[in-house]
Amino acid sequence: MRLLHTQKKMLGSLFAKTSLKPSALHLFQFNLQRGLHSRNKKAAEFLAQGFSAIKEVDRVMDKSEPNSRLLIPLLRKAKENFELALEADNSNAHARYWLSKLHLKYHVPGACKAIGAALLVEAADMGDAEAQYELGRRLRYENEYVQSGQQAFYYLEKAADQGHAGAAIVYGSLLLRGVQLPESVTKLYKTASKSSGSAVLDPVEMAKEQFQIAAKAGCELGFKWLQRLEEEEKRLLTE
Template identity: 60%
Template sequence: MLRAFLWKPSARKCSVDAAFSQFRLWRGMHSRNKKAMEFIGKGFSALKEVDRVIDYCELNDKRLIPLLRTAKEHFELALEADNSNTQARYWLSKLHLKYHVPGANKAVGAALLVEAAEMGDPDALYELGCRLRVENAYVQSDQQAFYYLEKAVDQLHPGALYLLGAVYVTGDCVKQDVSSAIWCFHRASEKGHAGAAIAYGSLLLRGVQLPESLTKFNVKRVLSNRKLRNNAEFNPIEMAREQFEIAASAGCDLGLKWLKRLEEEEKKLLAPDNGP
């Protein structure tokens, strides 16, 4: 009894000390992550300015060097502040692989990209999958690209969803599966991907049947919307129009062309017959 009585205060003290040390660890991680995100924000701002003007000058224009150097320094500082930050790795890899930044090294960029992908960053997974799609006689790049793209799809990356949907439609390196392609285009379109919205709408106009998972979702959405309750039937034209509107809202000219074409076809159908 006395031993139990003496043990309780010590056990409480140990638990309090453990909780306090865990709190300090969490606070330190939060502080490092916050500092890293500040550096990433500054680096991204500089890189965004480069992307804004790079179409109007040479890729190795000297006027871009200060901005590129600023972006590189801030991404490196972000990694120093938080070595586990995948976004810092990803953006630093893009600088090495894509831009003419002083001190750029393709091997370093590739290593950073692979590290970020292995750590689960969706942008890095998608980027690596796209780069592995390039033919390589020494590496089974198609299988590896598909592996990384699937990992990015698991995190619902819109670009990866669109690309995987295109792979399923064409049957390139996988068995052709239109239902899976429709699902990929649908999820990417929900995230505002213009290309996926165009592909989804085009397939709907071709009369492709929706998979059961999407038809259930559409029925729930219709029943929850009072305006659509009276017309709960599957209407591929209206669904396609909705997809083209998503593409048009994203700034895609092809979406506007499809909307115009649908409007013209509707006018032809509604016009009175001028025949004898």
């Protein structure tokens, strides 16, 4: 019995020594957050350098051919920095998006459309609004092999929900054209309509919501669309 009591004391002492005290736990959490901040900061630095190179690429492209040899060093610099940003922070969706653009848009050495597409989908699924807009637009207008209207709406809606003006304009204009909405979107709007006492989907009102998002983001086209809809409503009332 005495031996058992001694063993319990030893075990209790052992666990007491190995468990983290509140102060130690706070220190561990602080170090973890500091590590994350450090990685994010490093990734941001690489992104900034990549953006700088891309800006110079766009400037040179205005005065030369898209595949000019003058662009190769700049494109390599941009690609290297975006890759380093991902190495520093693998969860950085924006670095993925810009790498995808290098593969899909620019004549970067070693460009691969398949890699660019995969990176774009990853960035969009990780929540990057620019990637969601770009993917939605490509699925809607540039996909030669698959009818992807449902997916296009999905990504455009995601981007618009984050306040992306371009996505909101495209989404709103598609609604006005009478494009068939995917079931996931109609369910969402039907739920909202029922809660407001209306069971009818109004594509004009839905489009107006999108243009308001664009206008709120400072997009001039959003204001123009809202003005146009207002004028059309007034015209219909006077007829």
